[in-house]
Amino acid sequence: MRPQNLNCVSLVLIVALLCQSVHSQLQVGFYTTSCTLAELIVKDEVRKGFFKNPGVAAGLVRLHFHDCFVRGCDASVLIDSTSSNKAEKDSPANNPSLRGFEVIDSAKARLEAVCRGVVSCADIVAFAARDSIEITKGLGYIVPAGRRDGRISQASDTFTNLPPPSFNVDQLSKLFANKSFTQEEMVTLSGAHTIGRSHCTAFSNRLYNFNRTSRQDQSLDPPYAAQLKQQYPQGNTSPNLVVPMNPASPAVTDTSYYADILTNRGLFTSDQTLLTNSATANQVNQNAKMPFLWRTKFASAMVKMGKLEVLTGNTGEIRANCRVINS
Numbered sequence: 001m002r003p004q005n006l007n008c009v010s011l012v013l014i015v016a017l018l019c020q021s022v023h024s025q026l027q028v029g030f031y032t033t034s035c036t037l038a039e040l041i042v043k044d045e046v047r048k049g050f051f052k053n054p055g056v057a058a059g060l061v062r063l064h065f066h067d068c069f070v071r072g073c074d075a076s077v078l079i080d081s082t083s084s085n086k087a088e089k090d091s092p093a094n095n096p097s098l099r100g101f102e103v104i105d106s107a108k109a110r111l112e113a114v115c116r117g118v119v120s121c122a123d124i125v126a127f128a129a130r131d132s133i134e135i136t137k138g139l140g141y142i143v144p145a146g147r148r149d150g151r152i153s154q155a156s157d158t159f160t161n162l163p164p165p166s167f168n169v170d171q172l173s174k175l176f177a178n179k180s181f182t183q184e185e186m187v188t189l190s191g192a193h194t195i196g197r198s199h200c201t202a203f204s205n206r207l208y209n210f211n212r213t214s215r216q217d218q219s220l221d222p223p224y225a226a227q228l229k230q231q232y233p234q235g236n237t238s239p240n241l242v243v244p245m246n247p248a249s250p251a252v253t254d255t256s257y258y259a260d261i262l263t264n265r266g267l268f269t270s271d272q273t274l275l276t277n278s279a280t281a282n283q284v285n286q287n288a289k290m291p292f293l294w295r296t297k298f299a300s301a302m303v304k305m306g307k308l309e310v311l312t313g314n315t316g317e318i319r320a321n322c323r324v325i326n327s
């Protein structure tokens, strides 16, 4: 073969590869022609859910996180357990704390009615997370779509892929690095804890059972600890007891999460630990002082999170019911 021909062949190959990679990626406006109202319908259901219970917005943001970190953003978190399979949603990391499923269900029901079999549950979750950030006054962003739904959901997958609230900064950085996030992006995404609530079981060790030398975590502001102890007396075994994570503005996506950390009022070890490393402590300071910077960084980190290990093209399926894989 002459060198010129070789060039032609490699050009064709490169173009073919490029086309393939474009097809296996998410696209902005994916439903513009196939289901024009898709994003509006999701937004409308998020709005309805939010007016019934503002906490639902936080639930939906966390739902997207827990979906994407376990088997990628494939709506595996929505699948119900069966007699032969314990699904992600029934892992202690998700049950009883994860919420917002009913908003996804009602959006899906409306979408199936207007464009049957077109809009994936994984995309609904991604849109709903964005709409939840917007409705809590955070910065909106454009969500590339075209995710398809997975057919596997196993509770055991949550153990290594979702961070527990007891993690320190090194453990968090490692886990997020494994999902291709920088340490700074980890700090940025943690700012999601500016909205929502926590079950007391997630931080009770910091109040009553910290370590050998101290029953209470000294890195937790003592007046705040006292207040939390009132809300959650020792020996109260109710698994349903909850407190807001950012009591000043639990339904506003602002930067007061970082202000909480600076006053030793981060609720989890995984929040307060961000002050124990000089790089992450600087980022906490910066985010607290520069809300616009954080809002922008958070929006792009959410877009990035929404691309984790997605199924596209002919892989996966479009589930008819977000709770069950198609038969």
Ligand code: HEM
Pocket (backbone or CB within 6 Å): 055, 057, 058, 059, 061, 062, 065, 097, 098, 099, 163, 164, 165, 166, 167, 172, 189, 190, 192, 193, 195, 196, 197, 198, 199, 200, 202, 268, 270
């Ligand atoms: C950095 C590591 C993280 C840890 C250890 C962690 C842990 C937790 C825990 C234990 C809760 C309390 C759930 C409950 O008991 O009801 C919670 C709530 C929440 N998390 Fe995280 N999380 C982390 C990162 C993230 C990220 C990256 C996001 C989203 C981008 C997120 C969004 C939320 C939201 C919005 C809530 C409130 C949920 C509600 O009110 O229903 N978290 N998180």
Ligand SMILES: *[C@@H]1O[C@H](CO)[C@@H](O)[C@H](O)[C@H]1NC(C)=O
Pocket (backbone or CB within 6 Å): 177, 178, 179, 180
């Ligand atoms: C994350 O960890 C898994 C399991 O150990 C490994 O297969 C994968 O390659 C890692 N990914 C990155 C980006 O480090």
Ligand SMILES: *[C@@H]1O[C@H](CO)[C@@H](O)[C@H](O)[C@H]1NC(C)=O
Pocket (backbone or CB within 6 Å): 210, 211, 212, 213, 214, 216, 217, 218, 219
């Ligand atoms: C126990 O916690 C205290 C207070 O937070 C801390 O100062 C101390 O270093 C910890 N001790 C051990 C053994 O981890």
